[in-house]
Amino acid sequence: MATLDGMKWLPGGWQRADRVDQERATVPARARDTARYTSGPPPEPATRVQPGVGHRPVLLSADAHDVDVSASSFRMLLVGGGISGLLTVLMAAALVNSGSSVGLWIGQLVFSVLFLWFITASRGMLSSRGFLIDRSGFYARTRGEVFGVAWDEIKAVGVGTLPWIQNSRPVAPERRQALEFYPADPGFAARHPELDRWLVAEPPSMPGLPGERYRFHLPPFSRLPRNLEAAVQAVAPQKWVGQYKRRLPPTPS
Numbered sequence: 001m002a003t004l005d006g007m008k009w010l011p012g013g014w015q016r017a018d019r020v021d022q023e024r025a026t027v028p029a030r031a032r033d034t035a036r037y038t039s040g041p042p043p044e045p046a047t048r049v050q051p052g053v054g055h056r057p058v059l060l061s062a063d064a065h066d067v068d069v070s071a072s073s074f075r076m077l078l079v080g081g082g083i084s085g086l087l088t089v090l091m092a093a094a095l096v097n098s099g100s101s102v103g104l105w106i107g108q109l110v111f112s113v114l115f116l117w118f119i120t121a122s123r124g125m126l127s128s129r130g131f132l133i134d135r136s137g138f139y140a141r142t143r144g145e146v147f148g149v150a151w152d153e154i155k156a157v158g159v160g161t162l163p164w165i166q167n168s169r170p171v172a173p174e175r176r177q178a179l180e181f182y183p184a185d186p187g188f189a190a191r192h193p194e195l196d197r198w199l200v201a202e203p204p205s206m207p208g209l210p211g212e213r214y215r216f217h218l219p220p221f222s223r224l225p226r227n228l229e230a231a232v233q234a235v236a237p238q239k240w241v242g243q244y245k246r247r248l249p250p251t252p253s
Helices: 017-024 069-098 102-121 193-198 223-233
Strands: 007-010 014-018 048-051 065-068 129-132 137-142 145-148 154-161 177-183 199-201 214-215 240-246
Touching: 007 017, 065 223, 069 102, 129 223, 137 154, 145 193, 154 223, 177 223, 193 199, 193 214
Parallel strands: 048 145, 154 240
Antiparallel strands: 007 014, 065 129, 129 137, 137 145, 154 177, 177 214, 199 214
16 A cells, blocks of 8 residues: 555545544543532531620639430430330230230320320430539520520529429429529519520519529429539529429419
8 A cells, every 4th residue: 555755544535644643642631620528417516605795705614514404305215215115016016916905905005195205205305405504603505505694693593393283284294393593683684685585474482582583494204403403502502492392373264
């Protein structure tokens, strides 16, 4: 086959060799714009401290007491919910294997209701609820926020408990016990609007205490009242008024 200087035969005729080599040269692919992917969860926002008007954030001391309400709710769910759930399953298995009977159906219903109640009563266990008790003041934490009050603004702290039956109606177990603190002066509510969600106005539960107080409900069947008493007694014993009975206002007829 004839060849020409600097030429190559390709289908379609003679073409210059340098042109063919350029066309066969590998063209680098364009770099793609790629987004960086991280498999871990996004970083959680830092805990926000919400001091009252005119108050600055303070650094808690090393002997501060952290009373965790969410952990107590989780333990209640783990023990009470686990036992009632297991008994519900056992009752269902007995109904399948032994046939239907009134006693088994009643047991199945009772334990199912108990299991659902434990689930409902423990709904706040993931909200990071709790209290920080320090010599500088009282701090309530919930859902990533911390609200603090200095001790000189608090007149008294205690745990109030409702009876099981009030105004001819049963009281929900998760509403029976509550930590309450009483403000030291009437202008407290105006200085701390961030605490309005817990503000309650009722007749005084004890002589010498104001009707307005801030109430934080506690999970039932827990050691939280004792833990809170020990924490307050350790840093501000003069503020603790103990555990007392409280009553709901009468319902209008």
